[in-house]
Amino acid sequence: MENKALVEVEIIVGFDSKALAIKEQLAGGNKHLDFVSIVGMPGLGKTILDKKLYNDPYIIHHFHIHAWTYVSQVPKKREMLLDILHFNVLTDEDKNMSNEMLGEMLYKKLKGKRYLIVIDDIWDIGVWVDLKMYLPNEKNGSRIMFTSRPMHASPDSHTHCLRFLTEEESWELFQRKVFPDESCPPKLIETGKQIMNKCQGLPLAIIVIAGLLAKNKKTEE
Ligand SMILES: Nc1ncnc2c1ncn2[C@@H]1O[C@H](COP(=O)(O)OP(=O)(O)O)[C@@H](O)[C@H]1O
Numbered sequence: 001m002e003n004k005a006l007v008e009v010e011i012i013v014g015f016d017s018k019a020l021a022i023k024e025q026l027a028g029g030n031k032h033l034d035f036v037s038i039v040g041m042p043g044l045g046k047t048i049l050d051k052k053l054y055n056d057p058y059i060i061h062h063f064h065i066h067a068w069t070y071v072s073q074v075p076k077k078r079e080m081l082l083d084i085l086h087f088n089v090l091t092d093e094d095k096n097m098s099n100e101m102l103g104e105m106l107y108k109k110l111k112g113k114r115y116l117i118v119i120d121d122i123w124d125i126g127v128w129v130d131l132k133m134y135l136p137n138e139k140n141g142s143r144i145m146f147t148s149r150p151m152h153a154s155p156d157s158h159t160h161c162l163r164f165l166t167e168e169e170s171w172e173l174f175q176r177k178v179f180p181d182e183s184c185p186p187k188l189i190e191t192g193k194q195i196m197n198k199c200q201g202l203p204l205a206i207i208v209i210a211g212l213l214a215k216n217k218k219t220e221e
């Protein structure tokens with residue numbers, strides 16, 4: 001498998017218009033190297049959305065080079081470089097390369113190509129500054145997409161803030177996770193909706209509780 005973001009098809013609710021708007025900025029608009037960021041609190045769906053966009057057939061077709069890397073709280077420049085270079089299996093020679101050598105390699109790889117790099121969950125913009133010098137800007141429509149928490153949004157990017165799911169969307173997600181092959185039996189709807197309301201539209205909360213319920217016998221208790 002060429003990259004980490006290729007995942008099985010997941011149920012996704014409520015992102016259609018946001019996904020479309022981001023897709024337009026990725027594949028249309030400015031020719032110069034441009035930055036798009038998806039911002040929201042943990043569990044709101046930033047990663048699922050960036051993977052959905054990353055794996056979108058139109059986006060795959062539009063860019064020559066694609067890379068997806070996850071940053072985390074403690075950024076590791078070397079791992080990010082290796083991810084973006086798609087170095088999954090390292091030879092001894094690769095292991096001996098310095099970060100600068102890897103960076104230069106990246107620059108050469110990206111030069112002349114239209115590339116999309118997704119940097120998932122960036123906390124510290126410093127990592128980004130470190131990487132930026134290896135990313136050529138050649139006015140060919142290349143893009144960097146970040147996801148971050150609200151406090152860490154990058155100032156010079158097109159920012160998309162994620163919202164909470166509506167009641168209808170929450171219910172749809174809840175039902176599809178708890179009852180994958182059937183619809184919710186009428187006598188459980190009220191209890192189901194009460195449980196779902198406690199999640200307040202946060203997808204992660206819905207997924208966790210639905211996951212627990214799906215494993216149990218479906219009674220009101
Ligand atoms: N709109 C959505 N539809 C379906 N599942 C979602 C949605 N948003 C988030 N999820 C699920 O909720 C969980 C948290 O989402 P994630 O993308 O990891 O959030 P974040 O990256 O913002 O912390 C994941 O299991 C994800 O699959």
Ligand SMILES: [Mg+2]
Binds near residue numbers: 046048121
């Ligand atoms: Mg995430």
